[in-house]
Amino acid sequence: MNELDVISVNIWQIIISLANLVILYLIFRKFLFKPVKEIVAKRNSEVMAEYDKATKATNEANELKASWEEKMQTADDKADEIIKNAIEKADHRSEVLLYESREKAESIIRKAKAEAERDKLDAQATIKQEIVGVSAAISEKIIGREINMEDHRDLIDSFIDNMGDE
């Protein structure tokens, strides 16, 4: 007989088949479920870590944003203050400059005036002298005699003085 009957029970075959199923169970546990479970757990932990990282990064970014906004606010204030200060300073300086320049101009004018006065006096003196000389010569000629130069001079001087005053 080379073939089993359609129904033939053999205890050894049953045991072998039972063992086969146990072996296949162990194979599936060790070579399919364990690695897949491990990799899925690993991926889950990685994903969670990524999520944590992302949340942390978002929080940090928000904090930074808040601090920057605050800083920006203070910077705006500071800029306003600086500008105000600068304007004040500039105003002050321009006033000072204006004052100084006015002063200078006035002093220049004053000096110029003084010079002019002096020149005028000088000129007056020279003219006076010349006029005295000329009038003395003329009057000598007209009168025909020598006049006392000293007396004459005094006379003319007083005359010119009176003239200049008028």
Place this chain on the structure above:
Amino acid sequence: MSILLLVLALLPIVAGVLIRVLYVPATEGITVTGAHIFFTIDLPLGGLPITESQVNSWLVIISLFFFCLFLTYNLKTKNISTRQVIAEWIVESVDKLVKSNMGDFFMGFAPFITAILGISAMSSLMTLFGLFPATSDINVVAGWAILVFFLITYYKLKAGPFVYLKSFTEPIAVFAPINVASEFATPFSMSFRHYGNVLSGSIISILIATGLGGLSKFVLQWLPEPFSSFEIFRIGIPAIFSIYFDIFSGCLQAFIFAMLTMLYVSGGFPADEYFKRKAMKQAKKINN
């Protein structure tokens, strides 16, 4: 590397075909027989015949082993391959099935259920390659059913022998013999259901094939000699029936066997008593 593992997973099937072609004599006409016996090892209790069903189930185990290695080779957490998607899909869907049918306590059963599904479906699908389906041998399926019976009893005994014995007297003590009988009927019903379905499927396939042969002879008898013996109806039509009897029925029986395993094991487990007992033990430990 993964291709090599896939080849190694397919090699046992090729080997099975080769063994069948080389060692199993072709049968003539309609003969319904069991598995071919290669040789017999002398052992008490009738000796151990090494048959086609034994060899084929070993080939299935080897094939599934390499298939597992193929699926789980070089797993990654990012940019996962199609192999890994399939591996994760298998694990997750079996886990879900076990969880919905058995609950969280029995999550360790997932690889066992996968093993039942895998070996049963693969053994039945061996017919597609012209091999003897190991599931149409009563001994193979009986081994699985007895293992399931052991598991049922083991989990029933988890809450102590008293609770186990008491469970037979429900709903009333008079039912005890019936309950005992039904307890022992479980492995028989499971194994005979699976075995009978697969065997009847292959018998029907043979009947259809021979019947179609006869029909074509009857229809073509008016033709001259070489044409009249040409069995035209055996082309294609048996393959359509084979889709049901081999593929669908094979997968369905594997699924039914796995479902029954889950339901019997988790249904017989006295969860309330077990957890009560466990809590009591823990309390005792704390008191000591």
